[in-house]
Amino acid sequence: MDVKEAGSFSARKQRFRMKVNGIEQEVDAVPTARLIDLLRTEFQLTGTKVSCGIGRCGACSVLLDGKLANACMTMAYQADGHSITTIEGLQKEELDICQTAFLEEGGFQCGYCTPGMTIALKALFQENPQPTDEDIEEGLAGNLCRCTGYGGIMRSACRIRKEVASGKRESLDFSRSYGKAPDIKN
Known part of the structure; x- marks a missing residue:
């Protein structure tokens, strides 16, 4: 098997399911697709930023099951079955x-x-x-x-x-918020 064949074998898409900002999502992607790329291209959630690409700057920070994670270092297979919260969420x-x-x-x-x-x-x-x-x-x-x-x-x-x-907040869970959100229309 040459390199081209090996590369195409490893690049077979699979279906991944995850909850993104409270919404069940499905996406077909290669297992090693970065979560940041899925968020920005497949789900059109561009608030999470791409910067260093190696997990050092935190611009791509998301919550993965409530814990801080770098979306540039999290692969599709690692996000499968989990809950992701972005800045939009x-x-x-x-x-x-x-x-x-x-x-x-x-x-x-x-x-x-x-x-x-x-x-x-x-x-x-x-x-x-x-x-x-x-x-x-x-x-x-x-x-x-x-x-x-x-x-x-x-x-x-x-x-x-x-x-x-x-005591202005009972807790910092996602159901609590503060301030009127701006009404942004395209």
Whole structure:
């Protein structure tokens, strides 16, 4: 068998099922297709960004069964049968508490890292509703901001912590949200 035949053998598509932002989805893909590519091309969810492609920057952060994961390093076969939440999945009728904190505290500059940072904070606050500043820094360690906008990002995280402590939120589960979502029409 030559290389071309071997490559075509390994590239046979399979059907994968996953829940994306609460919706059951099916997709035919090669097992090694990256989750980031499926999200952006097959499901048209472009909020999750492609940047380094090697799991170092966090721009592609998603929640995989509620845990933080790099979509650029997660293959289709690894996502099969699991629940994936993207930045689009945080917003219901209103903005999620993490999204609102970024808006109100200026937690972004160019905005490219914002979806990944927001997802990372969502994962952190679901696991630890009252993290210390050190916990927040550790929770965001896998996410890079090329604009060096870390001050606004930390203010956003501290605002979430303050709102959780003040009792404005019973929990940070996906059914809770805060703020009116903007009405965006094409």
